[in-house]
Amino acid sequence: MSITVNFPAEVRDWIAANLSRGVAPQAIVNELVSRNNAAELAAAMVEAVASAFLYGMALPGDKLEVGGAPLSYQPEPLRVPEGPLIQLGERKVRVLSRLQRPAAVHLANFLSADECEQLIALAQPRLDRSAVVDPVTGRDVIAAHRSSHGMFFRLGETPLIARIEARIAELTATPVENGEGLQMLHYEEGAESTPHVDYLMTGNAANRESIARSGQRMGTLLMYLKDVEDGGETVFPQLGWSVVPQRGHALYFEYGNRYGMCDPSSLHASTPLRTGDKWVATKWIRTRRFVPRIQA
Numbered sequence: 001m002s003i004t005v006n007f008p009a010e011v012r013d014w015i016a017a018n019l020s021r022g023v024a025p026q027a028i029v030n031e032l033v034s035r036n037n038a039a040e041l042a043a044a045m046v047e048a049v050a051s052a053f054l055y056g057m058a059l060p061g062d063k064l065e066v067g068g069a070p071l072s073y074q075p076e077p078l079r080v081p082e083g084p085l086i087q088l089g090e091r092k093v094r095v096l097s098r099l100q101r102p103a104a105v106h107l108a109n110f111l112s113a114d115e116c117e118q119l120i121a122l123a124q125p126r127l128d129r130s131a132v133v134d135p136v137t138g139r140d141v142i143a144a145h146r147s148s149h150g151m152f153f154r155l156g157e158t159p160l161i162a163r164i165e166a167r168i169a170e171l172t173a174t175p176v177e178n179g180e181g182l183q184m185l186h187y188e189e190g191a192e193s194t195p196h197v198d199y200l201m202t203g204n205a206a207n208r209e210s211i212a213r214s215g216q217r218m219g220t221l222l223m224y225l226k227d228v229e230d231g232g233e234t235v236f237p238q239l240g241w242s243v244v245p246q247r248g249h250a251l252y253f254e255y256g257n258r259y260g261m262c263d264p265s266s267l268h269a270s271t272p273l274r275t276g277d278k279w280v281a282t283k284w285i286r287t288r289r290f291v292p293r294i295q296a
């Protein structure tokens with residue numbers, strides 16, 4: 001049986017701030033108990049805020065259900081058409097494999113060799129050290145864990161970009177406007193991206209504002225623009241699954257369900273590149289039209 005109790009916003013925000021600082025959940029529970037909260041209530045409050053972080057959901061409101069069924073992510077089928085071949089405009093894309101959780105599809109022939117080369121040539125002169133959204137402060141930071149160099153194209157910036165974005169929209173059954181600007185990443189020897197989820201953690205104000213403007217991220221399409229020589233694989237540590245980049249291939253995975261929860265099994269990384277270089281283009285897709293911060 002469950003009961004509903006009041007959950008004061010100050011307590012919730014204090015728990016969120018401590019979790020964001022990396023304080024262990026049990027230590028926060030202990031502190032709440034030492035301040036005269038019942039142990040079961042303290043555990044439920046910390047669990048509710050920690051789940052919101054884990055599943056990328058809004059922080060709980062001023063009421064909390066204690067003793068209800070624990071939350072877990074319910075996967076939904078991928079929005080991508082079924083069958084071994086997918087016709088996208090003029091292009092026939094071949095399905096190499098599909099995965100149920102996280103919902104994913106690995107594709108060959110998503111981009112032509114010429115499209116890959118053109119993307120690299122457009123991005124090369126504009127590369128910068130990759131900035132990522134800091135999960136705690138929500139600001140763009142040059143992340144130590146992501147040692148690649150990157151840049152963003154604006155939506156539909158060139159006819160080539162617009163053509164590729166239309167192809168992505170058709171594959172994923174989402175409007176072009178829900179996509180963030182295409183991100184280009186260039187990894188050199190030793191560069192990697194440590195394990196992360198692409199959905200936005202709700203523990204900081206900047207991410208919450210971004211979600212309020214454009215909705216949460218629900219899917220990621222990675223396009224590999226070059227074969228790798230050694231290392232630089234996209235890995236999903238919770239599955240023990242590794243995708244080896246090949247020119248023109250793409251990997252699409254979804255991690256949002258109809259309840260607004262995000263799938264933590266979508267945790268992924270790029271292993272250190274041992275030889276050569278790696279080029280990847282990333283499209284992050286929101287649940288609504290993407291509105292960048294400057295325009296809001």
Ligand SMILES: O=C(O)CCC(=O)C(=O)O
Binds near residue numbers: 233234270280282
């Ligand atoms: O380079 C990769 O394989 C992964 C890139 C990635 O995780 C991202 O852009 O979010």
Ligand SMILES: [Fe+2]
Binds near residue numbers: 196197198268
């Ligand atoms: Fe990622």
